[in-house]
Amino acid sequence: MQQNLAYVQASHQPCRLRRSGEWRLNVSPPAPRRFRVIRLAQLSLLLAAGLYAVLTLAGTSGDEPAVLALRTSIIVVSGLLCILRAVLLRGARAPWALFGAGIISYGLAGVYFSLVVEEPTGGAGSGENSIVSAADIGWLLFYPACYVAVILLLRQRILRFHPSVWLDALVGVLGVAALCSGITPWISEADPGDTATIVFGLIYPLADLLLLLLVVTAFGLMDWRPGQVWWLLGTGLGGFALADSYVLYLIANGGYTQGGLVDIVWVLSLLTPAFAAWQRQPWRRPARMSGWSVITVPLVLSVVAIALLVLGSTVDLPLVTVILAATTVLAALARAAMTFIEVQQLAESRALAHTDDLTGLTNRRGFLERLSQMEMNSGQGDSSALLLLDLDRFKEINDSFGHHLGDALLIEVGARISGALRPGDLQARLGGDEFAVLLEDADADAARLVAERVLQALSGPFEVGGMTLHVGASIGAALYPEHALDAQTLLQRADVAMYGAKAGRTGVGYYRPGAEVDTLLRLDMIESLRAALGTGQIEVHYQVKVDLGSGSPHGVEALVRWRHPTRGLLAPDAFVPLAEQAGLMRKLTIEVLELALAQCRRWWDGGVDMTVAVNLAASDLLDRAFPDQVRGLLHQYGLPPSALEVEITETTLMRDLVRSAAVLDELRELGVKIAVDDYGTGYSSLAYLQELPVDILKLDKSFVTRLEDGSERRRQKAEAIVRSTIGLAHALGLRIVVEGVDSASVLAKLRSYGCDLAQGYFLGQPRPATELTATLSALGHQDCAQQLTPTPAPAPTPMGPLRC
Secondary structure, three states: OHHHHHHHHHOOOOEEEEEOOEEEEEOOOOOOHHHHHHHHHHHHHHHHHHHHHHHHHOOOOOOOHHHHHHHHHHHHHHHHHHHHHHHHOOOOHHHHHHHHHHHHHHHHHHHHHHHHHHHHHOOOOOHHHHOOOHHHHHHHHHHHHHHHHHHHHHHHHEOOOOOHHHHHHHHHHHHHHHHHHHHHHHHHHHOOOOHHHHHHHHHHHHHHHHHHHHHHHHHHHOOOOOOHHHHHHHHHHHHHHHHHHHHHHHHHOOOOOOOOHHHHHHHHHHHHHHHHOOOOOOOOOOEOOOOHHHHHHHHHHHHHHHHHHHHHOOOOOOHHHHHHHHHHHHHHHHHHHHHHHHHHHHHHHHHHHOEOOOOOOEOHHHHHHHHHHHHHHOOOOOOEEEEEEEEOOHHHHHHHHOHHHHHHHHHHHHHHHHHOOOOOOEEEEEEOOEEEEEEEOOOHHHHHHHHHHHHHHHOOOEEEOOEEEOOOEEEEEEEEOOOOOOHHHHHHHHHHHHHHHHHHOOOEEEOOOOHHHHHHHHHHHHHHHHHHOOOOOEEEEEEEEEEOOOOOEEEEEEEEEEEEOOOEEEOHHHOHHHHHHOOOHHHHHHHHHHHHHHHHHHHHHOOOOOEEEEEOOHHHHOOOOHHHHHHHHHHHHOOOHHHEEEEEEHHHHHOOHHHHHHHHHHHHHHOOEEEEEEEOOOOOOHHHHHHOOOOEEEEOHHHHHOOOOOOHHHHHHHHHHHHHHHHHHHHOOOEEEEOOOOOHHHHHHHHHHOOOEEOOOOOOOOEEHHHHHHHHHHHOOOOHHHHOOOOOOOOOOOOOOOOO
16 A cells, blocks of 8 residues: 555656756656545545554444444445546456445445444344344345456456356355355254354355455466555455454354454455555566466365265255255366366367468477477487578569468478478478478488478479469578577577578578678678668669671660668679568669669660660569559650660579560560570570560670680580571571670671670670760760770679679
């Protein structure tokens, strides 16, 4: 109670807030008026209780009208405060209303007894004072109100409140009734008198006992850490039950007179709910219904009922006692049956809690528990391996085809992984497109073999939703205890190895010490790239393509660059793979497309009619809305579709040939030219050249480099490949572009072979538009091979889809 008042006072203390580097005082707004009235009423109750205690200890008779009125006022006001709590505040309204009603009923019953029953009979000491009256009904109503209120409050603190608790209450009521009906005849024979008086004399101590058992059970369920509200309630109800039992004992022995210490405890016990009701209760983790405390009440009273039935076989008991005892046992059996069902449901719930809803595999929670068990059960010399698998390009598939198809693909992937594992290996889906496999009793060789089998299982096409899809995977492997001594660290290091495999495109990666630094740098780059999109950090450089027939510039290829705030200008190979892994390729492609078309518009306005080629990623070819985006951008910049070329690689094209063909058909109908980039390094299938709407072939520069490198025989083979490819393109009605022209001799050979277009460092390196514009304007239709300043060719670097 003092803590509650302290909280009220503390809520109005000034607090200091720091804002804009300065400290200033901030006073909390005053509490609403009605709450100030409640606090005033609580303070008045404390003062009244203190006054009652002083008067009682001073020897003032409890029969004095002033003392009686003071005691009744304290009890009734306490009940009213509980009812006001139910009316004015949301949450737990029913239990506090029951507490209030029960307390008021108890207080008014005391008034009735003092004014109607006790006064005419001449005081507590008379023999007629024990006669049952209407006051007993008011006093007894207090108990069921408290029972139900405690159970309702307990429901809010229990994680899952089982319906069997209500059966516990029924067992309690029946058990008390059976015990009461069984003892009554014995007491009547020993001390003949009014049977109703004897019955009611027994009900009170049994009801108090049941109240004590209920409070102990509630505290046990909350692991004896219930919080201030429950401590106030428990102390009050427990004190009331003990004081009430002691008073009944004194009355039975004819030694009770109103007043004294026991009456003070009685009144204070009925006062505590008024403070508990308005106590601020912080959030606490819900408790679980487990342990012996759950069955304390039904167990004790079931034993009592069985004892009565056993006793009834040797002595005569009233029929009602036997019926009540048998009903108590039957209710206890029903409670046991319900408990069995709940345990079965709990086991099923536990299994479901450890199962992934989509694939039926173990989920993250179940997998982490199994990892922890492996850690605890592993002995000296034991070794286990953890494989962490992440699908490549799954986000593109999910976004392009919809979540229903993505879910179906995940189910198929899970089934294939399962088929590649050893008996006893545990597979789990951790979330999204991330899977994990725990290999117990496995070393590095076993982990490598299983990882390779999994990759082999996933390499084939997936028939999902009437579509054929290809999806790759990256696997990270970490060993226990070689790489980590606990489950969480092992999972983290397998994750590091997996991202290493994804970045290096090696399929399987193995953890190596210090790899976390690389992972942190990679994650930092991904987040920096995510923030860079749309902020002007992405730039486009342009490399000219020359018409070898006329020698004039034919167009340019747009090549992406990233001007990093701290690392300077970055080439595509430094960030395009990261964009693919992070699902940023669509945004990157659209930004490059916007920049390229905007620059093309400026060139056209300046009298330089250039076509611009932009590289596409796999995600663009899977997006059926991409052609509409291209149409919108062409319209925005006022350019005809013929001003744009899109370049795709063979590998990108073959990931989903059907859907890619549909997107390319729409682009072709729009009037956009289609070029197959890096021809000769991928599938090189003649079938797709015949079926797909392709306009241009771009021969990979690796073939051109061999025209002047290596032995004579090697140069002859390279020349034959270049000649035949040019002839094939012309036979199919396609134009051909040769990349990697780095010398005048190679340029001359290509002209003699009949090549249409060429690009390379000899003809011009990639440059910003500001540098290239002046050159293009000056050249006009002159021969680029003669006018462009040759540039030394740099060492080759790995290229992504948007390459330099």
